[in-house]
Amino acid sequence: MAPETRGILPLADLQRLLDTLHIRGYRIAGPTVRDGAVMWETISQISDLPIGWRDHQEPGRYRLEQTGSAEIFGVVHGPQSLKPFAFAPREPLLQIKRAQGGFSAHPELPEPEKVAVIGARACDLAGLAIQDQIFLNSSYQDPYYAVRREELFVIAVNCTRALPTCFCASMDTGPRAKNGFDLALTEIDNQLVLEAGSEAGSDLLSALSLPLASHNVIGEAAARVEACARSQVRRLDHTRLPQALYDAYEHPRWDDVAARCLACANCTMVCPTCFCHTVEETPDLTGQQTEHARLWDSCFTQEHGYIHGKNVRPTIKDRYRMWITHKLASWIDQFGTSGCVGCGRCITWCPVGIDLTEELPALLASDGRQSAKSTSGNT
């Protein structure tokens, strides 16, 4: 994108952007402080955004702190990625009714809604691109996902601060939003540099008729995002994947991590790319009709590994190995990319703080017994 297409907006004028979106019929979802984290909620005012807040994240721990600054996008992220916007946690699919001599099934597509999300990070965009590939770019396009995705307007925020759990730089997904957004913002010193990433974004940018950002400001914004990339302390070395993980199938480290893993599925729920789902029936008592719905599922559940007559993944070790091997290795064979975008959510939101950037090197270490850590090492 040429620098000419970048405008500059004082922080206090962000309301103009929100108002313009409103006028164009969008419901705006933005990060808001709720129950000790930032969560996507419907917003209308700048004051709904987490002004002055910062997040501290480490394995198994998340805390917010009010710094008193005017910074609007100081919180990097909460537990939610963009996933719930298009891949709904619970999606009614069909209404099935008993009819003469059989039954009839009526698809129940969601109501189309124009939603503008403000505050997506580069890792979130990468996650959404992977979900698009799964739900839209195959011979079995998912109409439910498609309806929700169609009207999603994504306003990204370039990261100028990395969390200790971030490793997007090593996954080549961030911290700069490269594509997959309509608008991207970089917050520097009480102003926002805006950049359009789509036709709809360009259109909105011209409607705002902003002054163009100077080369100095654009250079400064880029430098801060670069510095953010360099400041990341975690990384994931995926150069030997997928084969190295397949070769590590019997590594003793799997037992070690299984002793810590709760199989609670939090990692898969917060993962921007995990797409597993199950279906449930909710029949009425008379047996005349039932609702067929899709729910977020996880490879850590008992039923996920259940095939007729047998559970192929009965133990926690089986399930953790399934998750990591798919996420970091067989995903590459299946979709051509890693299933990990480096957001670090699985590290933070694991109640016992299991860190995949620590597990992977241990699993790939040639002498597994030397690298295996005891349970007490993980807190």
Next chain:
Amino acid sequence: MGVFKFASCDGCQLSILNLEDDLLALGQALDIAYFPEASSRMEAGPYDIALVEGSITTAEDAHRIRSVREQAIVLMTIGACATAGGIQALRNWADVESFKQVVYPSPQYIQSLSTSTPISGHVRVDFELWGCPIDKGQLLRIITDLLAGVRPRLSADSVCIECKRRGNVCVMVAKGIPCLGPVTRTGCGAICPSMGRDCYGCFGPTEGARTGPGMPPNTASLAHQFHQGLQLIPIEVVRRFRGINGDTESFKRESESWEKKM
């Protein structure tokens, strides 16, 4: 259908009465033949479905449950007491005689066993509903399945999955509250974390009955995190696991291992 009460608070029976509109549909779908909590009309067995609330705490009840079993085609327990012994199973670690002396003016009239045990410890149970109290949606679902001739099936997932589907912020990670959600079976709709408090395990352990070496629930790792990460002292860890479902195998093993560290 018959509804039978043993040692319990009646809360699960009240969950049936709280079905509201669905209670009318239930009354049309089947004949509620015996339900003393709801009606003085009590018909004799046999019953197609017997719902059993409460645990076994007296010799008389140990005898009576056999008679209920003999009269029922399908016997289903409702709630933590019937399924796992309930909160009154705390007596299994204590001296019931001393309680009697403290609580009752004339303890000689109290005839009670020294333990509180689940129904499955006495007779064959066909289905078990967890919870304190049970979830009325789950109850209705199981009855719907039985009426349709389908084998009932309930999810054994963790409460965490429901929390994340609902968009709850994790109270353990964001607030440092020792939550039992990661090792507790779903079914309640994640009520407590939705109110910003910790799950206290009233739906029992995930994958409760099917557990084996290396299988969930991993209570040891969660207890370790309570102690090491959230600074709970051993007695507090014991109390976390020794609650409404404290006498279930996995929770019991965990609380007893921390009791040794006190």
